[in-house]
Amino acid sequence: MTLCHIFVYICEFKTKTMEQSKKYLLSEKDIPTAWFNIIPSMPVKPRPMLNPATHKPLTVEDLYPLFSEEASRQELNFTDSWIEIPEQVRDLYKIWRPTPLVRARGLEKMLDTTAKIYFKNESVSPVGSHKLNSAIPQAYYCKKQGVTNVTTETGAGQWGAALSLASRMFGLELAVYMVKISYNQKPYRRSIMQTYGAEVIASPSMSTKAGRKIITEHPNYQGSLGTAISEAVELAVSTPNCKYALGSVLNHVALHQTVIGLEAEKQMEMAGDYPDIVIGCFGGGSNFSGIAFPFLRHNLSGERSTEFIAAEPASCPKLTRGVFSYDFGDEAGYTPLIPMLSLGHNFSPANIHAGGLRYHGAGSVVSQLKNDGLIDAVDIPQLESFEAATLFAKSEGIIPAPESAHAIAAAIREARKAKEAGTSPVILFNLSGHGLIDMTAYDRFLAGDLANYEVPDNEITDNTRDLEKL
Numbered sequence: 190m191t192l193c194h195i196f197v198y199i200c201e202f203k204t205k206t207m208e209q210s211k212k213y214l215l216s217e218k219d220i221p222t223a224w225f226n227i228i229p230s231m232p233v234k235p236r237p238m239l240n241p242a243t244h245k246p247l248t249v250e251d252l253y254p255l256f257s258e259e260a261s262r263q264e265l266n267f268t269d270s271w272i273e274i275p276e277q278v279r280d281l282y283k284i285w286r287p288t289p290l291v292r293a294r295g296l297e298k299m300l301d302t303t304a305k306i307y308f309k310n311e312s313v314s315p316v317g318s319h320k321l322n323s324a325i326p327q328a329y330y331c332k333k334q335g336v337t338n339v340t341t342e343t344g345a346g347q348w349g350a351a352l353s354l355a356s357r358m359f360g361l362e363l364a365v366y367m368v369k370i371s372y373n374q375k376p377y378r379r380s381i382m383q384t385y386g387a388e389v390i391a392s393p394s395m396s397t398k399a400g401r402k403i404i405t406e407h408p409n410y411q412g413s414l415g416t417a418i419s420e421a422v423e424l425a426v427s428t429p430n431c432k433y434a435l436g437s438v439l440n441h442v443a444l445h446q447t448v449i450g451l452e453a454e455k456q457m458e459m460a461g462d463y464p465d466i467v468i469g470c471f472g473g474g475s476n477f478s479g480i481a482f483p484f485l486r487h488n489l490s491g492e493r494s495t496e497f498i499a500a501e502p503a504s505c506p507k508l509t510r511g512v513f514s515y516d517f518g519d520e521a522g523y524t525p526l527i528p529m530l531s532l533g534h535n536f537s538p539a540n541i542h543a544g545g546l547r548y549h550g551a552g553s554v555v556s557q558l559k560n561d562g563l564i565d566a567v568d569i570p571q572l573e574s575f576e577a578a579t580l581f582a583k584s585e586g587i588i589p590a591p592e593s594a595h596a597i598a599a600a601i602r603e604a605r606k607a608k609e610a611g612t613s614p615v616i617l618f619n620l621s622g623h624g625l626i627d628m629t630a631y632d633r634f635l636a637g638d639l640a641n642y643e644v645p646d647n648e649i650t651d652n653t654r655d656l657e658k659l
């Protein structure tokens with residue numbers, strides 16, 4: 190055997206074990222110059238958000254005490270399809286954008302599927318998730334109007350980490366209310382935020398009225414996103430020169446995330462394909478909207494008929510089993526009333542490891558699109574999500590975030606369906622983040638300690654019964 194033979198042998202051996210996936214890269218000049226606002230293209234516009242005190246449609250001024258003025262304007266912008274990305278924001282995006290689009294040949298081979306699978310890799314951001322796409326513009330708009338302090342909440346810690354870094358970039362002081370169970374179970378995300386200089390408080394806390402009330406009534410309560418939002422909002426509106434920032438659910442957050450899909454559109458073109466199916470995991474809807482809306486605009490204009498699938502956890506099934514109604518975005522009822530598919534703002538989801546997907550409602554745009562049959566949703570049980578995650582890690586080398594694993598599981602379902610039907614659809618999913626700080630969750634999966642959680646019908650009925658009255 191010559192050296193050359195050995196080399197060929199090694200290469201063949203390699204291809205037999207793990208396929209090399211193909212990457213499609215853009216250059217900095219391809220970072221979008223404007224975000225895509227889907228609302229003007231929607232056949233049925235979302236119903237207006239309501240001021241909870243007056244029950245009148247929310248005005249931009251109603252939002253000013255909460256958010257920066259520009260974020261408030263973007264939130265209620267029903268007319269401009271394209272909103273310019275400020276130069277300073279685009280420059281900071283260059284730290285990690287454009288992100289790669291990858292043809293997942295390893296996964297295709299592992300599944301022996303006839304489908305083509307692509308994923309957009311948002312895990313390459315410095316904080317490991319897509320959240321920085323919105324954290325940077327939100328911090329920028331605060332800084333621009335002279336705000337000095339920002340508050341927010343975080344569940345699993347990804348949004349908190351992203352806003353901590355974005356606040357650092359613009360010299361803002363940040364206080365993060367972190368859901369108590371995550372604060373204790375995910376110490377590394379807490380230290381990431383503290384490393385960037387943020388103050389992190391376990392929620393519920395004694396520092397707010399909303400927190401004190403819950404602690405008094407339920408001393409052992411381990412917290413929820415809804416409660417943490419109440420605390421962060423309360424602190425923001427009662428502190429001078431302080432604004433609140435939210436990492437999901439709202440229109441302006443989905444807007445900022447459209448850089449994902451706009452880049453992916455160019456990269457799919459480079460690959461010579463167009464997706465038949467676009468998939469994103471679903472917490473409040475920001476990464477799903479980010480990958481989906483730019484492609485969805487071609488469905489709405491009649492040029493394409495792509496299928497869109499939001500993958501939510503079976504333990505928090507707002508899209509597939511929620512009620513379409515006005516509801517609060519938080520537990521205490523401080524936020525505007527949002528028209529949403531909701532499990533009720535008092536819904537307490539099981540403690541699954543995909544903490545970022547444990548939210549009771551879906552944003553108003555996604556809720557309306559789902560209601561009008563323009564997008565679909567599937568529920569993924571926890572064990573299936575981790576099986577998909579490990580399959581992906583073994584075939585593509587990336588350990589996905591437990592949240593992103595829901596999108597992978599949905600993509601695998603579609604790839605298996607294609608194999609059975611003998612079709613070859615082009616599947617694109619968003620890898621919203623990596624799971625390198627979530628290894629305790631993987632440990633528990635590998636040890637066989639994880640379970641599935643089904644939500645009984647009566648729990649949903651009980652939690653949504655009073656929504657009509659809001």
Ligand SMILES: *Cc1c(COP(=O)(O)O)cnc(C)c1O
Nearest residue numbers: 347437472473474475476545622
């Ligand atoms: C926060 C988060 C999610 C869920 O939030 P969306 O707003 O629905 O995108 C999903 N994946 C990762 C990695 C996250 O950090």
